[in-house]
Amino acid sequence: MAAKNFDLIVIGAGPGGYVAAIRAAQLGMNVACVEREHLGGICLNWGCIPTKALLRSAEVYHLMHRAGEFGLKADGVSFDLDAVVKRSRGVAKQLSGGIGHLFKKNKVTSIMGEAKLAGNGKVIVKKDGGTEELSAKNIVLATGARARELPGLEADGDLVWTYKHALMPVRMPKKLLVIGSGAIGIEFASFYNTLGADTTVVEVMDRVLPVEDAEISAFAKKQFVKQGMTIMEKAMVKQLDRGKGKVTAHIETNGKVQTQEFDTVISAVGIVGNIEGLGLEELGVKVDRTHVVTDEFCRTGVEGLYAIGDIAGAPWLAHKASHEGVMVAELIAGKHAHPVKPESIAGCTYCQPQVASVGLTEAKAKEQGYEINVGRFPFIGNGKAIALGEPEGMIKTIFDKKTGELLGAHMVGAEVTELIQGYVVGRQLETTEEDLMNTVFPHPTLSEMMHESVLDAYGRALHF
Template structure:
């Protein structure tokens, strides 16, 4: 006899577990199926433990530069095992927190490998045992995994994915990072600050290619100044373990292929959605290059089957998955939520310096035919940034010259991942430059640069 629910969610990442909580709040009887650990990749192997590592490297950087703050820190070093252990404990604490939230919200947790066997039916394999579940609605939130190079699969020894890079048993001496998206740049930043000799290879003409061109250019200079070697417009022809390390065949812009040996390589070339072998094909659920096709509410083409998070395509971000989960559940419960607006999803890179953005880049806005007003304010003009010793970076805002609509905002510098939400709220409220100009920003704060950037777009900047 199958256990019956109003909703069953396959996957407990930031999309799945948030959807489960909201469903419970709305009075639905909910079960969540998880094959590994509650919290999914983000909490256990992605967003959170990576930030713990980056916090360590940030503090290590400050310790090495203590003298610039009038402090003394001699014989600075680190214990790699303890660095990793701290990161894993942070992940473990949050995993326990999600377990507590499931219990508090009366969500049934079913451990095992789930498969959708028919409309409204799931089969969960638990070793030799199988549990049958039934529900009017099923949400697929199975996430994604790291994409391997076709000619060199990660072995966990010298060729790593992000999962291996988070739990190193040895410190790389010479590291190759393949791909310069957020994941690649974050790991390059971490390992460089911890003392590795780092090279990034990027096929496209610039690093962080989804960001505004000025941000990419600034990051190129900043990372190069830190000692990271950046090879853009450069391909990888081969990668193979060699003599305790790894040998890469790197094809440079001029077409010349050069072999170079590294101690380790991190493959950060994107993700593959976890949509295979969960029963979607038999039901006829439509996909596009493996990603499940949905409408603005998370509905698939098959009645009663919904999908959220990384399985539905870009942007592959935890907060996007969570918001999709809320929308889907509220629709299932008979509400009238707004459809997902991906243009208002912020993107953040937690490197040193940090990068954050929302909305259209200047180039995309021009491409779309807008007449623009663009403001830009440097960190060097901000008193708090100077006091922090973090005077490198800028805030950039892009407005529709005709309506005053904030089309996009782009930041690079200290703590910008915390600042970006101000512009996200502004876009969600459909705020124009007028309201932003009339807003009072506390002094001294980094947020004052947000105000100054808006003023600058209209020729009214005070401090620059």
Template sequence: MADTYDLVILGSGPGGYVAAIRASQLGLKVAIVERERLGGICLNWGCIPTKALLRTSEIYHYMQNAESYGLKADNVGFDLAKVVDRSRKVAGQLNAGVKGLMKKNKVTVVEGVGTVTAKGKLSVKQGDKTVELDAKNIIVATGARARDLPFAKADGKTIWTYRHAMVPTEMPTKLLVIGSGAIGVEFASFYNDMGADVTIVEMLPRILPVEDEEVSAFMDKALTKQGIKLLTGTGLEGLAPSGNGVTAKIKHKDGKVVEETFSHAIVAIGIVPNTENIGLEALGVETDRGHIKTDGYGRTNVDGIWAIGDVTGAPWLAHKASHEGIIAVEKIAGGSPHQMNKANIPGCTYSRPQVASVGMTEAKAKEAGYELKVGKFPFIGNGKAIALGEAEGFVKTVFDAKTGELLGAHMVGAEVTELIQGYVVARQLETTEAELMETVFAHPTLSEMMHESVLGAYGRSIHY
């Protein structure tokens, strides 16, 4: 006889496990199905362990430049196995934390491969055994996986996806990164700081193509200055293992195809949603290029079937998945949550320097027909940034000239992934330039640049 629940969630990533906790808080009987490790890709193979690696490379960079702070650090080096081990321990600690949260919130964890067999019914295969579950509602939170090149599948030896790049057994000497989105730029930054010779190939005209054009241009100069070779407007026509490395056929802007050999390549060209073989086709759940179509509450076209996170489409971010999960669960429980507003979802890239943004770019705002007020303030004008030795970067704000609405904010520089939340809150509260101008910012802080950028949009910047 099948176990019966108010809600069963398929997938335990940052969307699934957060939805499970909120559902339990609302009094629902909840089960969560996971085929691998609680916490999903983000916690085990994505957001968290990559940040542990990037923290290591950041400290290594500072150690190599200790003299600029009046310090001495001789014979600086690293143990790659210990670097990887630290990252895995961080992921392991958080995985254990999610297990504890499931127990604390009385969420039943069902390990195995889940399939939706009918409306309100799931079958979970556990080796030779199968467990049947009944549910009033089902949330699909199965996430996504790395997209392979059609002509060169990752082998884990010289051709890597992000999963391979997080647990290297050897340090690349000459690394090719294919794709310059957040994942590609983060790995390029990490391996470059650790001593690899790095090249990024990007088919589009600029790196970090979803960011504001000024941010992309700044990052182009910053990464080039660090020694990373950037090939934009450039295609990849072939990639194959060759000897102890990999040979790439790179088509440059002029149409010329050049062969070049690298020790390793990281493929970072996007993701594929995990929607196959989980029973959605038989139920008639609508998809768009593999992504499940939902409304602002996470509902699909099939009653009782909901979907959240990467499996529903862009932006493919953990915090988007978590928020979608809470909205869906509150709707299931009979509440009246707000619909998802993707315009208020911040994006962060944890490279060196960092990049963060929310809302419209200047170009998108112009395309939408807004008359704009744009402010920009450089890190070099901020005392805290100078004291930190991090005087490169800027903060940019885009306002509707008629209403004072903050349309977008874009940052590049030290710790901007922490600063961006101030503007996210401002947008959520529908704050105008007037409130932001009258807000007191602590001194000395990096956040003062946020204030100065707002003031600058209206010709009132004090320190620039």
């Protein structure tokens, strides 16, 4: 069997892989992209996109209940969970189909099957009708990650769910336990809580959303509790006893174990890289805690082999994977490629209220020895936020006292996942506090708070 020759083979068609394949094709390469399950990977099919569709339904439902505040009437407000899920799946399907179209347009060869590295630039693809051999000088691993399963807390799809089960629920949970309060855990907690589930979140760290700035975490927690959630921090689920239609959770806090009954548990305790069955060991690829070790240019140390996205480690974000895909394609094409800096990548969580951040937290900035100026501005001081009926939130900015460099920005409140990009661009352009102060922000907008937060860092806030 003669191997089909390509300039580049990409393994995995998620937001890292499909973008790498398209960019490489744009640069004149003959590219194959191998995918074992769905074009678009977890992000489009089981992650970012369908969860946002679900959360949008919950947001509209929440607003319908608030109709009276806006001088409107909405009686007998209810929801149809099956219809909510159907819409979410439709959105995912539309985008996944779009990738097939983009591959055709860019002349990327799309191959459905399971790939394994066979040394010397060779890839064996296991397909329904047998195997196919491909070869290329360059190979990009973009196989992503999956939910971490802890012993005794494994998902069964009935009582205990992963994010996949939570996206296509077999029922509406009445009493829900969410294990883990990172982005995935808190988004599902927010969704089901808004639809009326009695929701408890257990977090092993000392606060919810532990990667966020402590002040933002505390603000978000206050809002979650106000919405009826029970938040248990510095807590650990030690054991789940599964019965008929119920789970008894053994939860340890302060050295004491208490038991509580739930009808549904969602486990969101992190992810592990999809490294199995790829032939990495045989090639001597270095792996650390289920993630492929790479340099800043995503090179694995094996000639012509790169790893991007979730398989290459944190931050586990689709936009990081996509940018790494572009960078690697440009590097292979001999262009001047810039490494993706993790500290310049924004994180967004689409709970209610939304949370978004970029750069260093206040604690990290101090830890790294910076003298800092910190500015804050609350949503309650912003005309647009009040007009929207969204007065709960804040924006926090952190500057280097010596140079005026924007070290970090942290937000909680309505639409902050859209606002954060202003600070991301600012950091990319190496903006100082003076540049931001001299920028004219349009009125009335939520973005004016970004300006005010900068002014506040220098004792110059005008509206609070």
